[in-house]
Amino acid sequence: DIVMTQSPLSSPVTLGQPASFSCRSSESLVFNDGNTYLSWLQVRPGQPPRLLIYKISNRFFGVPDRFSGSGSGTDFTLKIAGVEAEDVGIYYCMQASHFPYTFGQGTKLEI
Amino acid sequence: EVQLVESGGGVVRPGGSLRLSCVASGFTFEDFGMSWVRQVPGKGLEWVSGIHGKSGATGYAASVVGRFIISRDNAKNSLYLQMNSLRVEDTAFYHCARGDAGEFWGRGTLVTVSS
Numbered sequence: 494d495i496v497m498t499q500s501p502l503s504s505p506v507t508l509g510q511p512a513s514f515s516c517r518s519s520e521s522l523v524f525n526d527g528n529t530y531l532s533w534l535q536v537r538p539g540q541p542p543r544l545l546i547y548k549i550s551n552r553f554f555g556v557p558d559r560f561s562g563s564g565s566g567t568d569f570t571l572k573i574a575g576v577e578a579e580d581v582g583i584y585y586c587m588q589a590s591h592f593p594y595t596f597g598q599g600t601k602l603e604i
Numbered sequence: 605e606v607q608l609v610e611s612g613g614g615v616v617r618p619g620g621s622l623r624l625s626c627v628a629s630g631f632t633f634e635d636f637g638m639s640w641v642r643q644v645p646g647k648g649l650e651w652v653s654g655i656h657g658k659s660g661a662t663g664y665a666a667s668v669v670g671r672f673i674i675s676r677d678n679a680k681n682s683l684y685l686q687m688n689s690l691r692v693e694d695t696a697f698y699h700c701a702r703g704d705a706g707e708f709w710g711r712g713t714l715v716t717v718s719s
Contacts, residue, residue: 548705594659
């Protein structure tokens with residue numbers, strides 16, 4: 494199974510300041526169709542997960558442009574350009590290039 | 605509007621079985637892969653099982669292989685998870701999710717395994 498490792502596990506930030514989360518996979522996430530199925534999801538208390546970024550760097554519908562994703566191969570990053578209060582939650586990376594799909598352990602964003 | 609509504613959760617004794625259902629609406633169900641993901645309150649997300657839309661290929665987490673079976677009925681826009689030989693550690697909220705990226709999620713159904 495592919496192991497997804499996120500860092501840091503907790504990220505205290507000040508409102509308006511940037512935040513950056515790292516995700517590393519134990520092997521390449523490039524699928525045989527050439528795509529890399531790496532997503533970032535946000536979980537707020539009491540709510541189901543919400544997709545932010547898919548295929549490394551594509552923002553999902555309605556996601557503010559302060560969220561951006563980058564990376565390739567086995568190293569990926571989610572950045573928030575300027576943290577807002579509503580961004581509090583836990584951020585997960587997920588790979589869907591190879592069964593079984595796997596999540597990272599999550600990074601908790603705290604204001 | 606895309607909607608995913610799970611049902612079938614409940615309280616069951618260790619060794620028991622449950623069948624979860626997820627009814628989808630607002631999109632062409634057969635065109636999308638679907639997954640079951642579980643979450644223990646206060647803990648992380650765990651992908652449980654998935655099924656591709658067109659090929660029907662399935663995958664399972666190591667923790668459930670041989671005990672859980674995922675299936676779908678495209679005519680009924682429904683996804684299922686047959687859970688057998690349940691263990692205490694299977695206790696969680698179970699969400700169904702659309703697509704490889706998890707584009708849309710249901711609110712989940714709670715499964716509690718306890719003696």
